[in-house]
Amino acid sequence: MSYKIDEISSQKNTWLEQRKKMTDRDFKFETVSGFPTNDIYTPEDITGLDYVNDLGMPGQYPYTRGVQANMYRGRLWTMRQFAGFATARESNERYRYLLSKGTTGLSVAFDMPTIMGYDSDHPRSLGEVGRVGVAIDSLQDMETLFSGIPLEKVSTSMTINAPASVLWCMYIAAGEKQGVPSEKLTGTIQNDILKEYIAQKSWIFPPEPSLRIITDIFAYACKHVPKWNTVSISGYHIREAGSTAAQELAFTLANGFAYIEAGMAAGLDVDDFAPRLSHFFNAHIDLFEEIAKYRAARRIWARHLKEKYGAKNQKSWMLRFHTQTAGCSLTAQQPENNIVRTAFEALSAVLGGTQSLHTNSMDEVLALPSEKAVQIALRTQQIMAYETGVANVIDPLAGSYYVEALTNKMEEEAEKYFAEIEKRGGVLAAIDQSFFQQEIADAAYQFQREVDKKKRIMIGVNEFVNDDEHLEIDLLKIDPQIEKDQVARLHKLRSERDNLRVGETLDALRKAAAGTDNLIPLILDCVKAYATEGEIIQVMREVFGQYKEKPIF
Amino acid sequence: MARKIRVLIAKPGLDGHDRGARIISRGLRDAGMEVVYTGLHQTPEQIVEAAIQEDVDAVGLSILSGAHMTLFPRIYDLLKENNAGDIMIIGGGTIPEDDIRELKKNGWVSEIFTPGITIDTIVEWINSNVKPE
Numbered sequence: 001m002s003y004k005i006d007e008i009s010s011q012k013n014t015w016l017e018q019r020k021k022m023t024d025r026d027f028k029f030e031t032v033s034g035f036p037t038n039d040i041y042t043p044e045d046i047t048g049l050d051y052v053n054d055l056g057m058p059g060q061y062p063y064t065r066g067v068q069a070n071m072y073r074g075r076l077w078t079m080r081q082f083a084g085f086a087t088a089r090e091s092n093e094r095y096r097y098l099l100s101k102g103t104t105g106l107s108v109a110f111d112m113p114t115i116m117g118y119d120s121d122h123p124r125s126l127g128e129v130g131r132v133g134v135a136i137d138s139l140q141d142m143e144t145l146f147s148g149i150p151l152e153k154v155s156t157s158m159t160i161n162a163p164a165s166v167l168w169c170m171y172i173a174a175g176e177k178q179g180v181p182s183e184k185l186t187g188t189i190q191n192d193i194l195k196e197y198i199a200q201k202s203w204i205f206p207p208e209p210s211l212r213i214i215t216d217i218f219a220y221a222c223k224h225v226p227k228w229n230t231v232s233i234s235g236y237h238i239r240e241a242g243s244t245a246a247q248e249l250a251f252t253l254a255n256g257f258a259y260i261e262a263g264m265a266a267g268l269d270v271d272d273f274a275p276r277l278s279h280f281f282n283a284h285i286d287l288f289e290e291i292a293k294y295r296a297a298r299r300i301w302a303r304h305l306k307e308k309y310g311a312k313n314q315k316s317w318m319l320r321f322h323t324q325t326a327g328c329s330l331t332a333q334q335p336e337n338n339i340v341r342t343a344f345e346a347l348s349a350v351l352g353g354t355q356s357l358h359t360n361s362m363d364e365v366l367a368l369p370s371e372k373a374v375q376i377a378l379r380t381q382q383i384m385a386y387e388t389g390v391a392n393v394i395d396p397l398a399g400s401y402y403v404e405a406l407t408n409k410m411e412e413e414a415e416k417y418f419a420e421i422e423k424r425g426g427v428l429a430a431i432d433q434s435f436f437q438q439e440i441a442d443a444a445y446q447f448q449r450e451v452d453k454k455k456r457i458m459i460g461v462n463e464f465v466n467d468d469e470h471l472e473i474d475l476l477k478i479d480p481q482i483e484k485d486q487v488a489r490l491h492k493l494r495s496e497r498d499n500l501r502v503g504e505t506l507d508a509l510r511k512a513a514a515g516t517d518n519l520i521p522l523i524l525d526c527v528k529a530y531a532t533e534g535e536i537i538q539v540m541r542e543v544f545g546q547y548k549e550k551p552i553f
Numbered sequence: 554m555a556r557k558i559r560v561l562i563a564k565p566g567l568d569g570h571d572r573g574a575r576i577i578s579r580g581l582r583d584a585g586m587e588v589v590y591t592g593l594h595q596t597p598e599q600i601v602e603a604a605i606q607e608d609v610d611a612v613g614l615s616i617l618s619g620a621h622m623t624l625f626p627r628i629y630d631l632l633k634e635n636n637a638g639d640i641m642i643i644g645g646g647t648i649p650e651d652d653i654r655e656l657k658k659n660g661w662v663s664e665i666f667t668p669g670i671t672i673d674t675i676v677e678w679i680n681s682n683v684k685p686e
Contacts (some may be wrong), residue, residue, distance in 0.1 A: 076631055112567035112618055116594075125594065127623025128567055201569025201593050242572050328572075332647075332668040365668055367619075441575050448576050452671040461669045475649055478619065551592030553562075553577035553582075 006220045008042055009356055028455060032286035033244035034446075035409065041401035049404055054299070058353075062302035063394040064295050066353040067318040072391035073324060077349075078356035080322065080379045081093035084109035084134035086482045087459055088144035089228040091134040095149060097371075103378060105134070105356060108145070109133035110167070117163045117204050117541070119534030120486045129483035132368070133159075137490045138532045142170040143177060152180045153179035156187035157232070157322070157356075165213050165520060166536050169527040172225065188229035188278060188322075191217065194255040194427060198436040200237035201549065204537060209544035213519060214259065215266040218273040220520035229278040231259055232322065238436075239282035240328045242444020245293050248282060249410055250417035253300055257418075258308055258427040275307060275315035278355075279410030283345040284326040290345070291397055292406035294321070300411055323349035324358040330365045333469060334460035338362035343380050343409050350390055351397055357381060367475040434552050441553060490532065497530040505529045506539050513543040558685050559609040563591040563600040565628070566618040567653035573645055580672035583615075586679070601631040604640055612682045614662075616646040622686060625661040641683055645670075 019039070030036045038045070049055070056062060059069030068074060081103055085093045095106050110133040113125035117138050120129045126440065129135045136142055146156075160167045168189050174183045193210040196203045205212070214231065221230045235252035243251065256277060263273045279297065283290055297362045301319035305311040325345035330338040339362050346359050359377040361369030369377070385391055397403045424430045431437075450456040505526040512522045519540075526536050562578045564571055571593055576588045589607045591600060604612050612632075625644060631649060632638055644656075645666040656662045663682065666675055 116567045118567070124567060126616055127620035129617035132568070196569070201571060202567075240572070242576075305575075366647060441579070444572050445576050445579050448580075448672065451675060458669075462671075549592055551590050553578040553588075553590050 001094050001406075005044060005047065007046055012042060012044070022026075024142070024205045031245070031289040032284055032456075033246060033289060033443075034244075035289065035406075037387070037402075041405050043401060045401050045405040049408070055398060060308065061314070061317055063298040063318055065398055067298065067320055067355070071353060071394040072350075072385075076385050076391060077354050077381075078105045078155070079103055079378060079385075080105040080107045080356045080358055081374060081378055082107040082109050082157075082159065082324070082358045083369075083374070085111075085132075085476070086134065086478060088134055088136065088141040089146045090130075090145055090482075092145055092149070095145075097379075098374075099149070099154070101375065101378065102221075102382070104404055105155045105157065106149070107358065108159065110160055111135045112202075113535060114167070115160065115162070115202050115269055117533060117537030119532050120483065120490050122534055125483075127483070128484050130212065133479055135482075135486045136167065136170070136533065137486070138493055138530050139170050139173050139527050140493055140530060142167075142174045142487075146171075146174055146178075151175045151178055151182075152184045157190075158187065159190050160243040161190050161193055161196050161200070161202055162210070163512050163533060163537050164189045165217055165523050166525075166527065166533050168217065169524045170533075171521065173524065173527050182225045184227070185225055186227045188231045188232050189217075190234060190280070192231050192234045192255065192280075194258055195234050195237055197431045197547070197549070198238060198251060198255075199241040199243070199440060200234075203547045203549075204541060205544040205549045209213075209540075211259075211262045211511075212266075213540075214338070215262050215268070216518045216520050217266055218263050218276075219266070219518055221276060222272045223274075226276075228276065230273065230276045232278050232280045233259065234280040236280050236282045236324055237285060238440065241327065241440050242328070242447060244443050245284065245286070246410060246413035247417070247439060247443065249293050249297055249300075250414040251317065252279065252281070253297065253304075253414060254418060254421050254427055256301065257304060257309075260305070264309070270305070270311045271313035271316050272307050274311055275313055275318075279319055279321035281321050281354075282326050282359075283322050283323045283349040283354075285329045285341060285345060287344060287348045287351075288397075288403055288406060290348035292403055292410050294323075294354065295395070295398075295403070295407045296410035296414065297321070298353070299407070300414055320355045322356045322358070323352075323354040325349070325360045327360055327364055330360060330362070331458060334466060335362045335366065337460055338365070339346075339376055339380065342377060343384070346380055346384060347390065350384060351395075353395060363475060368474045368478070370474055372474075417518045434550055437552055488550075493530060501529045502526070502531045502535070506531055506535060509536065510539045510543060513540050557585060557587045558611070558679060558683050559587045559589070559607065560613055560679070560683075561591065561600070561604045561609040561666050562613045563595055563603070564593045564615050565595050565597060565600055565624045566616060566620045567594060568618040568653065571615070573617070574613075577613060577615070577645065577672065578677065581679070584648055584672075584676040586676075586681075597627040597631055600628055601635060601637070603685040604632065605635060605637050609640060610685050611641040611643055611679065612644065614646075615642060616648065619647075620672055621646065621648050621656070622652060625656050626659070629637045633663050635666065639686070641656045643679070645675075662677045
């Protein structure tokens with residue numbers, strides 16, 4: 001294609017004359033994050049774009065076009081459906097069902113007591129056991145969870161953060177029991193504590209000791225569990241909490257850089273741990289904005305890792321990511337419409353080059369997903385992969401004036417936030433100042449106000465509403481008996497295990513926590529002695545203390 | 554002139570989904586009410602203590618963890634035990650219709666607002682149902 005910019009400008013002026021005479025619909029022409037959009041994009045909008053340095057080829061620096069040279073022609077993205085509920089046995093059945101239906105990676109959802117480091121019989125766990133995920137109290141539950149599932153063959157993602165070290169050790173020990181050495185295990189622990197303080201709010205310890213545990217995990221993983229993704233640096237929850245796309249991008253990558261700096265400060269070589277960091281983004285409803293976000297994310301990560309942190313291994317430069325469609329974009333009204341929303345969102349993730357994808361079920365606004373809803377969500381991905389042709393061509397929207405201009409804009413906005421965070425003294429200082437929390441709260445409030453005032457349309461909620469709506473889908477119910485059974489199992493375990501050994505391993509962990517030794521081997525000892533998650537976390541809580549948030553709104 | 558309506562917005566349970574609680578807190582404040590937000594991970598005991606100490610007219614509980622059938626009755630009972638049964642309980646979150654019926658039938662909650670509701674609707678409801686004393 002050849003063109004002269006001045007010719008385009010003059011042509012554009014003629015068009016503008018004509019266009020000015022026309023009246024537009026009464027509609028806010030901006031992205032879902034509130035970026036105003038032009039009505040057309042031309043080469044004028046991307047004059048500075050340098051193909052070789054800013055885009056390049058897939059599998060090459062700066063990876064704007066994707067991290068693999070052949071992308072989905074080599075292997076489709078992993079269709080990874082997040083699931084877990086009730087007890088280890090019920091979840092194990094669901095995993096086997098998903099594997100039999102063609103899912104290619106497991107993703108474990110834990111219940112709130114497990115996420116917060118409480119055993120199922122703790123007073124704070126009352127009513128929460130097995131509700132939003134699976135209850136795991138000890139290695140025994142972890143063994144049941146993966147019973148009959150060969151751990152050398154599946155990759156497992158575990159959505160666990162504050163107590164990630166403990167659940168990871170249980171997984172390693174469960175693998176050992178199956179005869180699988182830790183070197184062969186593949187998977188991910190989310191282990192992203194910074195976004196907990198910022199958005200998801202499932203913290204236990206204060207930031208400093210939390211970061212120490214994470215760097216202990218880095219050091220242990222590169223020696224013993226080399227194929228494991230040690231942190232999934234997550235924007236998903238930041239977006240769900242109400243951030244804009246640019247905030248999601250900027251805050252997530254800022255957190256990622258904080259982990260890089262923490263690892264380097266702990267004396268590790270950046271190339272020893274950076275290749276095992278992965279990312280996790282939200283796929284919201286604005287198709288082009290999301291695609292631009294993923295492309296910008298890869299370019300920014302590559303540039304910072306290479307230029308700022310001096311990484312030499314190409315794998316350190318590559319931003320690999322998992323995507324989940326946006327739960328917060330779904331509506332309780334006319335829930336079947338959520339199938340359509342999710343399909344568009346999934347499309348953005350694939351056009352943006354995701355490595356794995358979870359598609360939400362239509363009923364997730366209402367309850368945990370039912371089996372039928374889960375199947376439709378998975379089928380959505382399969383239809384996209386095998387029928388639509390979108391996976392045939394790598395980064396097919398590159399060169400679109402709009403998508404490239406928006407990708408540049410995303411990068412600029414992120415860099416502005418990095419400068420602001422730096423000015424505030426870094427990520428930990430900015431968390432302490434409630435900077436991220438306030439930015440997100442402001443964006444969330446503004447969005448809600450716009451929906452309330454119908455400045456933003458949500459189908460079925462404030463427009464095209466069905467007045468006589470009643471729900472026609474079956475919701476999954478969790479039997480309260482499950483909590484009682486789980487507590488009974490836990491009590492049985494406590495009475496049958498070698499409690500002397502449990503006490504010894506917990507004491508050793510307590511001493512190490514107060515010192516500087518790597519905690520992972522000691523946590524592994526506790527886990528193998530069948531110490532419970534709650535007991536292990538309590539020991540660390542006594543040494544490290546408990547985080548407390550300033551409640552702002 | 555009657556004093557402003559005082560509301561405690563509380564997040565019981567272990568989950569950290571505070572988007573709704575914070576939006577409602579700000580919305581009620583912008584509508585002229587006095588709002589106290591507890592922050593996350595509050596036990597029923599902590600919530601009831603805060604409600605009494607802050608002398609509120611209503612407690613708004615935001616629950617997205619699925620533990621609503623345990624938490625609403627517990628807080629209702631605790632308020633009664635502490636001679637604060639006149640404090641109205643309202644709620645919001647992902648709460649299925651069957652459960653809402655059950656909660657209201659037993660008087661454990663006066664009203665529940667589910668996803669898709671506008672802030673103005675909640676403000677209007679509170680203004681017409683909660684009387685500051």
